[in-house]
Amino acid sequence: MTEFLQAGEVRIAFERAGEGPPLVLMHGAEATRQMFAALVPHLASHFTVITYDQRDCGETEAPEHGCTLSDLANDAQRLIGGLGLRRAHVFGSSFGGRVAQALALMHPRVVDHLVLGSTWPLPRPLEELCPDARRLGEVRRGLPGTAEELATWFFPEAFLVERPELRRFFANVRPASPRSARRAATVQTALDSGVAGIVAPTLLLAGELDRVVPASVTLAMAARIRNANAVLLPSVGHVTAMQAPEALARHMVHFLKPTGVDA
Structure with missing residues (x-):
């Protein structure tokens, strides 16, 4: 069931499922909380799982002006506090991993344990770490006409054969809309701080076949974060x-x- 929480100027749409320690899931750039629909049932027997839509995504309502990664981290901190929680485990996927990193750096007392999946380290831009990022940007800007090509970046071909409907997964993204343009600009923002400042125990997860953020980029973060573990997921792409x-x-x-x- 969708719930709403007023967090400063933002009315955040979120859902809760399960019982246990709180676990907040943060979605990627083009996604909404619905990207976790298949994951939540596997976690809900262990945690109170909280999924939510970031600004300019899904059902969350916010003023129609630009925002930064810092704003998104502050939104997450207000959501956690607004739910009466002192701290929570946090999982961020792709750009959601950047939001999770920012939250852990800006509000370290709020983050219990941190899980970062298929993401890249603050403060460096993806274009600096991934030579194919420029082509990915071109494909994104071509939506919705490039939806099927973009799907091949996010999902391995073998998985798309099993789930052919995902070839049109990105067809509803409208980069020309003001909302999508704001979101794209937000994704390009960063912090001055880097991942070496993260103090929460951290798990890094990467898909072996990830074309968006190569596994080597994600897993290399383990050498820079204290108390970090790293896991490679065989035969898995970007959207784990x-x-x-x-x-x-x-x-x-x-x-x-x-x-x-076990889950």
Whole structure:
């Protein structure tokens, strides 16, 4: 069931499921909280899972002006506090991983354990780390006509054969709309701080076949974050929450509840 929470100037749309320690999931650039639909059931028996839409995404309502990564981190902190929580585990996927990093750096007391999936380190831009990022940007700007090509960046071909409807997954994205343009500008923002400042115990997860953020980029962050572990997911692409929800949940449960049972 969709709920709403007023967090400063933003009316955040969110959902809660399950029982246990709070776990906040942060979606990627083109996505909404719906990207976690297959993952939540595997986590809800262990955690109170909170999914929400960031600014300019989904059902969240915000003033129609630009915002930054810092704004998104502050929104997340207000959501957690507004729900009466002192701290929570946090999982961020892709650009959501950047939001999670920013939250951990700006509000370290709010983040219990941190899980970063298929993401790249602050403060560096993706274009600096991934030589194919420029072509990816061109494909994004070509939406909706390039939806099928963009799908091949996010999902391995074998998975698209099993789930052919995902070839049109990005067809509803409208980069020419003011909302989509604001979102694209927000994704390009960063912090001055880097991942070496993260103090929360951290798990890094990367898909072996990720074309958007190469696994090597994500896993290399382990050398710069204290108390970090790294896991490579074989035969998995960028959107792990959709392609391999059971495996993703199993690693998250093991990390967040080391004495718990399998997901």
